[in-house]
Amino acid sequence: MPRFRVVIADFIADEMRAERDILGDIADVEALNAFSEADLHGRIETAAAVMLYHNIAITRATVARLDACKLIVRCGVGYDNVDRVAARERGIPVANVPDYGTEEVADSAIGLTLALTRGINFLNGRLQRRAGDWSYMQVAPLVRLRGRVFGIIGLGSIGTAAALRAKALGMDVAFYDPPKADGFDKAIGVRRVEALDDLFRQSFVVSVHCPLTDETRHIVDARRIGLMADGSYLVNTARGATVEAAAIPAAIRSGKLAGAGIDVLPFEPPPEDHPLLVAWRDPADPCHDRVILNPHAAFYSEEGLLDMRVKGAQAVRRALLGEPLRNVVN
Numbered sequence: 094m095p096r097f098r099v100v101i102a103d104f105i106a107d108e109m110r111a112e113r114d115i116l117g118d119i120a121d122v123e124a125l126n127a128f129s130e131a132d133l134h135g136r137i138e139t140a141a142a143v144m145l146y147h148n149i150a151i152t153r154a155t156v157a158r159l160d161a162c163k164l165i166v167r168c169g170v171g172y173d174n175v176d177r178v179a180a181r182e183r184g185i186p187v188a189n190v191p192d193y194g195t196e197e198v199a200d201s202a203i204g205l206t207l208a209l210t211r212g213i214n215f216l217n218g219r220l221q222r223r224a225g226d227w228s229y230m231q232v233a234p235l236v237r238l239r240g241r242v243f244g245i246i247g248l249g250s251i252g253t254a255a256a257l258r259a260k261a262l263g264m265d266v267a268f269y270d271p272p273k274a275d276g277f278d279k280a281i282g283v284r285r286v287e288a289l290d291d292l293f294r295q296s297f298v299v300s301v302h303c304p305l306t307d308e309t310r311h312i313v314d315a316r317r318i319g320l321m322a323d324g325s326y327l328v329n330t331a332r333g334a335t336v337e338a339a340a341i342p343a344a345i346r347s348g349k350l351a352g353a354g355i356d357v358l359p360f361e362p363p364p365e366d367h368p369l370l371v372a373w374r375d376p377a378d379p380c381h382d383r384v385i386l387n388p389h390a391a392f393y394s395e396e397g398l399l400d401m402r403v404k405g406a407q408a409v410r411r412a413l414l415g416e417p418l419r420n421v422v423n
């Protein structure tokens with residue numbers, strides 16, 4: 094059997110031992126270490142399979158070049174960076190790896206919620222700057238979490254894991270997820286809210302866990318944030334473009350939001366002049382203390398990352414050997 098050529102599109106800093114262990118007997122695995130889609134062109138045409146993470150996109154123009162490809166694997170959950178329609182039109186299946194880091198992301202969402210609502214970063218920063226000033230009640234009037242509403246947009250794997258954690262904190266968990274069938278929510282003791290605007294009106298914390306689609310782009314916008322009670326919180330560990338990030342500084346400055354925990358931004362890294370980044374860097378801006386920004390790391394643990402890579406390589410192996418595919422999303 095001729096050897097296949099498998100490419101990993103994004104930057105990979107190591108020797109790809111996991112991928113080579115799984116594919117080495119049938120394929121050569123090559124990291125393209127591309128930072129932009131243009132870097133792929135001229136190097137991807139003969140690939141029998143393409144693996145990618147979230148740092149690069151596979152658009153229609155790249156799909157058109159895939160002359161030998163049996164599978165595109167998005168090593169990760171969110172496949173918004175792959176043009177699935179273009180791939181389907183060319184008969185190339187796209188699969189994701191949906192089950193490698195659910196707990197990590199839910200832990201991060203709840204970690205951000207606790208850090209914000211307990212004032213942990215805020216008080217730490219203030220204490221560091223003001224020697225001898227141990228005041229806290231006047232500067233951070235914290236409230237009890239128990240009984241307050243944790244509002245989830247998207248009760249899938251991660252939303253559910255976050256719901257169970259929020260329930261353990263004694264919170265009243267509500268969710269908005271039109272595609273989700275009834276029944277499961279009752280089994281885990283969370284309540285459905287039919288109208289998204291109502292979720293915002295009711296929630297002390299809104300936490301985003303839906304995929305990025307045309308429908309969910311800016312599902313959290315300035316208008317909806319405006320429906321929340323003053324002093325509410327927003328957490329986004331899903332995809333940057335689900336939230337109108339530029340609306341956050343005004344919402345923090347007006348006191349509408351008491352804090353925001355943001356793991357994902359529409360462009361990563363964001364441009365240095367992004368209004369949220371500028372406000373968060375400025376010690377004189379309330380966003381400095383009240384926004385927690387992370388570099389799209391919610392999924393990451395050493396174990397989870399290895400799990401993701403192993404499952405991605407196993408998916409490629411199945412495709413190259415003509416075995417039934419799993420987790421096809423197009």
Ligand SMILES: NC(=O)C1=CN([C@@H]2O[C@H](COP(=O)(O)OP(=O)(O)OC[C@H]3O[C@@H](n4cnc5c(N)ncnc54)[C@H](O)[C@@H]3O)[C@@H](O)[C@H]2O)C=CC1
Nearest residue numbers: 170171247248249250251270272302303304330331391392
């Ligand atoms: N920050 C990070 O490191 C990570 C982020 N993610 C993001 O989290 C997202 C969710 O992951 P999972 O829970 O594993 O996916 P999932 O597919 O299990 O759940 C997604 C849920 O969103 C719901 N949904 C779809 N459209 C909706 C809409 N318009 N309004 C409300 N709900 C809607 C679906 O019905 C489903 O229940 C992924 O799509 C990905 O973008 C995933 C892993 C890591």
Ligand SMILES: O=C(O)C(=O)COP(=O)(O)O
Nearest residue numbers: 146147168169170171392
């Ligand atoms: O799984 C996902 O969707 C993620 O966002 C995690 O990051 P990744 O894209 O897999 O590097």
